[in-house]
Amino acid sequence: MSDGPPYSNRSGIDVHGTGTGTWMVQRTREQLPRPPAQPIVGISPDLAFIHANRTDPALTWIGHSSMLLQIDGVNLLIDPVFSARASPVRFAGPKRHQPPGLSADQLPRIDVVVLSHNHYDHLDRRSMRDVARQTGGPPAFIVPRGTESWFAANLPRAARDARVIGCAWDDVVRWPGRTRELELHFLSVQHWSNRTMLDHNQSLWGSWAIVHPDFRFWYSGDLGYSDEPRDIGARFGSFDVAAIAIGAYEPRWFMQAQHVNPEEAVQVMLDVNAREAIGVHWGTFALTDEPLDQPPRDLAAALTARGLPPDRFRVMRHGETRRFGLPGTPAAVDIP
Ligand SMILES: [Zn+2]
Numbered sequence: 001m002s003d004g005p006p007y008s009n010r011s012g013i014d015v016h017g018t019g020t021g022t023w024m025v026q027r028t029r030e031q032l033p034r035p036p037a038q039p040i041v042g043i044s045p046d047l048a049f050i051h052a053n054r055t056d057p058a059l060t061w062i063g064h065s066s067m068l069l070q071i072d073g074v075n076l077l078i079d080p081v082f083s084a085r086a087s088p089v090r091f092a093g094p095k096r097h098q099p100p101g102l103s104a105d106q107l108p109r110i111d112v113v114v115l116s117h118n119h120y121d122h123l124d125r126r127s128m129r130d131v132a133r134q135t136g137g138p139p140a141f142i143v144p145r146g147t148e149s150w151f152a153a154n155l156p157r158a159a160r161d162a163r164v165i166g167c168a169w170d171d172v173v174r175w176p177g178r179t180r181e182l183e184l185h186f187l188s189v190q191h192w193s194n195r196t197m198l199d200h201n202q203s204l205w206g207s208w209a210i211v212h213p214d215f216r217f218w219y220s221g222d223l224g225y226s227d228e229p230r231d232i233g234a235r236f237g238s239f240d241v242a243a244i245a246i247g248a249y250e251p252r253w254f255m256q257a258q259h260v261n262p263e264e265a266v267q268v269m270l271d272v273n274a275r276e277a278i279g280v281h282w283g284t285f286a287l288t289d290e291p292l293d294q295p296p297r298d299l300a301a302a303l304t305a306r307g308l309p310p311d312r313f314r315v316m317r318h319g320e321t322r323r324f325g326l327p328g329t330p331a332a333v334d335i336p
Pocket residue numbers: 117119191222
C-alpha cells in the first residue's frame with residue numbers, strides 16, 4: 001500500500017498546486033488578468049420555455065460550468081454555482097463578473113444534480129443547499145466517489161435519504177425519462193481535486209456522458225489534454241453535443257496539465273466525436289491570466305486554423321437556451 005492519495009490520473013500525470021506561489025508573484029507583477037476588451041452581457045432567460053419544456057433536448061448556460069440540461073422531461077443541473085464568488089469564503093476569492101444566467105429561484109424543479117469534481121468553481125455550498133431546498137424535496141445528487149462525505153456534512157438530509165449517489169470512473173446511473181431511460185456515465189479525464197491544503201485527490205474528478213436514445217451529450221468537466229477523450233469517443237461512438245471547458249488556460253506552464261486551451265478543446269471535440277460543441281468554463285470568474293473574453297477569440301482562431309466552421313463549436317450568452325433537434329430535424333434552433 002502506498003501512502004499517496006486514493007485517486008490518481010490514468011494518464012499518470014499528477015496535477016497539483018506546486019508553482020502557485022511563483023504564478024501569483026508573476027501575475028501580480030504583470031497585473032493579470034487584464035479586464036475584458038468587450039463587456040460580457042447575458043440575456044434574459046426564456047423561463048416560459050424552460051419551465052414548460054418536457055420534450056426538447058435543451059441546454060441553458062447559467063455561467064462558467066453551470067448548466068441546466070433538459071432531456072426527455074428530466075431536468076439536470078450541472079456543477080451549479082450561483083454565488084458571488086467561487087471561493088470557500090464570501091469576502092475573498094474569484095468574483096463573479098455578471099449575475100448567473102438563471103438564478104437559483106428561477107430554476108425549474110431539478111431532478112438530478114450532476115457534479116464533475118469538488119473545486120470551488122464547481123461545488124458551491126450555498127448553491128447546493130439552495131437546490132436541495134427546492135419545493136417538493138431535494139433532487140438526486142450524482143457525484144464523484146469521495147465527495148459523498150462533503151454531502152453528508154453539508155446536506156445531511158439529502159445524504160440520509162439516499163439522494164446522494166457516489167460514482168467511480170466507468171460507473172453508470174440509469175434515470176427514467178418521460179418516455180425512455182437516460183444513462184449517466186462517469187468517465188475519467190485528466191484533472192485533480194482538492195478543497196483544502198490537506199485533501200489532494202481524496203475524491204474523484206471526471207466527465208459525464210449523458211446518453212438518451214434520442215440525444216447523446218458529453219460534459220468534459222475540467223481537463224488537461226490526454227488520451228482519454230479519444231478513448232471516450234471510441235467507446236461511445238459519437239455525441240450530438242459536447243459542453244467542453246475552454247477557459248482558465250494561462251499561463252500554460254502552470255495550467256496545461258489541468259485545463260485545455262481552446263485549440264486543445266477543439267481537438268477534444270474531434271476526439272470524442274461530437275457533432276457540435278459549446279464552450280463552458282469561461283466568461284464568469286477570472287481564475288487565470290487570460291482576459292475573461294479571450295477564450296471565444298482563441299476558439300474562433302483555432303476553428304479557422306483547423307478548417308472547421310464557426311458554428312461547429314460555439315459559445316453561448318449567460319442565460320441563453322439552445323434547443324437541439326431530435327433525429328431527423330435540423331440540428332439546433334436558436335431562441336431569439
Ligand atoms: Zn477544477
